[in-house]
Amino acid sequence: MKMKEKIFKIITYSSSIMTIIFLLGIITSIFAEGIPIFKEVNLKDFFSSPNWHPTCFPPDFGILSLIVGSFLVTLGALIIAVPLGIGVAIYISEIAPFKVKEILKPTVELLAGIPSVVYGLFGLIFVSPLITNLLGVPIGLNIFNAALILGIMIVPIISSMSEDALSSVPKSLREASYGLGANKWETTIKIVLPAAKSGIFSSIILGFGRAVGETMVVLMVAGGAAQIPDSLFDPVRPMPATIAAEMGETAIGTPHFHALYGIAIVLFIITFVSILLIEILRKGKSIK
Numbered sequence: 001m002k003m004k005e006k007i008f009k010i011i012t013y014s015s016s017i018m019t020i021i022f023l024l025g026i027i028t029s030i031f032a033e034g035i036p037i038f039k040e041v042n043l044k045d046f047f048s049s050p051n052w053h054p055t056c057f058p059p060d061f062g063i064l065s066l067i068v069g070s071f072l073v074t075l076g077a078l079i080i081a082v083p084l085g086i087g088v089a090i091y092i093s094e095i096a097p098f099k100v101k102e103i104l105k106p107t108v109e110l111l112a113g114i115p116s117v118v119y120g121l122f123g124l125i126f127v128s129p130l131i132t133n134l135l136g137v138p139i140g141l142n143i144f145n146a147a148l149i150l151g152i153m154i155v156p157i158i159s160s161m162s163e164d165a166l167s168s169v170p171k172s173l174r175e176a177s178y179g180l181g182a183n184k185w186e187t188t189i190k191i192v193l194p195a196a197k198s199g200i201f202s203s204i205i206l207g208f209g210r211a212v213g214e215t216m217v218v219l220m221v222a223g224g225a226a227q228i229p230d231s232l233f234d235p236v237r238p239m240p241a242t243i244a245a246e247m248g249e250t251a252i253g254t255p256h257f258h259a260l261y262g263i264a265i266v267l268f269i270i271t272f273v274s275i276l277l278i279e280i281l282r283k284g285k286s287i288k
Contacts, residue, residue, distance in 0.1 A: 030268055034261035037061065041255075046262065052226040052237075054246070054256040061259045063266070065228045069143075069236030072229065073218055074211045076147025077154060081211075082204055084151070085158025089200075092159070093166035094188045105163065112156035120220035123149035128221065137233040139223065144232045146222040150214055154207040161206065165199020166192055202278045209274035213267055215240040239263045 038046065041061045049062025088108060092101050127148060128140030169192050177187040193200070223235020224245065237245075243260050250257045 027268070030261060030264050033258060034263075034265040035258075037255060037258035037262040040258070046259075050228050052242070054250075054259055059255060061255065061262075063239070063259075063263055065226050066237060066239045066242050066263065067266070068228050069222065069226075070212055070218075070238035070240070072143050072232075072236065073146045073150060073222060073238050074208060076143060076232070077150035077211045078204070078208060080148060080151030081154045081158055081207055085155045085203070085207070086162050086200060088155065088159040089162035089166055090188060090193075093163050094184070094192065105160075108156050108159050110156075112160065116153065116214060116216040117220075119149050119153050120217045123217065123221035131233075135233070139233075139235060141221050141223040142233045142235050143222065143229060146218050146236075146238075147232075149221055150211050150217050153214070153217060154210050157210055158203045158207045161203030162196070162200045165196035165203070168199070169195045198281045202281050205274050205277050205281075209271050212270055212274075213240055215244045219244050239267055 046061060046063060047067070048064055049060065050065040050068075051060035051062045052065055053060040088104075092105050092108070096104060123145050124141070127145055131137060131140040131142070131145055173191050173195060174187055177191045182190070218238045219241040222238055222241060224237050224241065225235040226237045226242070227234070229236050243263055246256070247260050250260060
């Protein structure tokens, strides 16, 4: 028995060490390949210039238009996903009968397992013509389409984590609220939601990190135009889509290659800050 425990400890310890090594290797490779771009273009121009023309002569390596495209698509996705996700979580946790909850919760979680390329095909084949016909815009591959599909895609993440946070609120708080004369709605809004706010905020931040780093959906339905848009129906090219679209045709070691890794550094920092905020919220909750 002791031998089995030792073997188990060795396996788990080795797995943990290997995970850390792989993570450090990924981080090191990203920064090692991305930092050399700043020998070709200064930091200010890299972030403030809207001109992304890496194959022109001389090339332009400004990622402002890519950052704006990512921000607008992600913000639009959150505007769609946050109300839907929290609403679904409230219904499953506080309102739905037990039998409905047992069916609805796995169904919502199943949506999170659908490959992103399937969402992209749905936006490309179905939503894009629908936008063009109903709204009369010249092209259906735009910010609105990408935000809509991406918002639907991250609803399961927000709803699942928010539902777990709501379900973890002690029943004694609900019973105390009912004892003071509050109804179901008042208890949910004024007692349960505030008690679960750290978990709900964590789900929103995680959804943000998932949305800002999504590649296939924005590559297929955002339009692919590296420009600062004038409206929600203009095409854009977010940062992940730029990396996916151009990395395969870029020569290793060229400024264009290093610029793409520079974009990867920006995405890594955004994701890292998102995860850091989640940990701060969780620790704040545990301290309370």
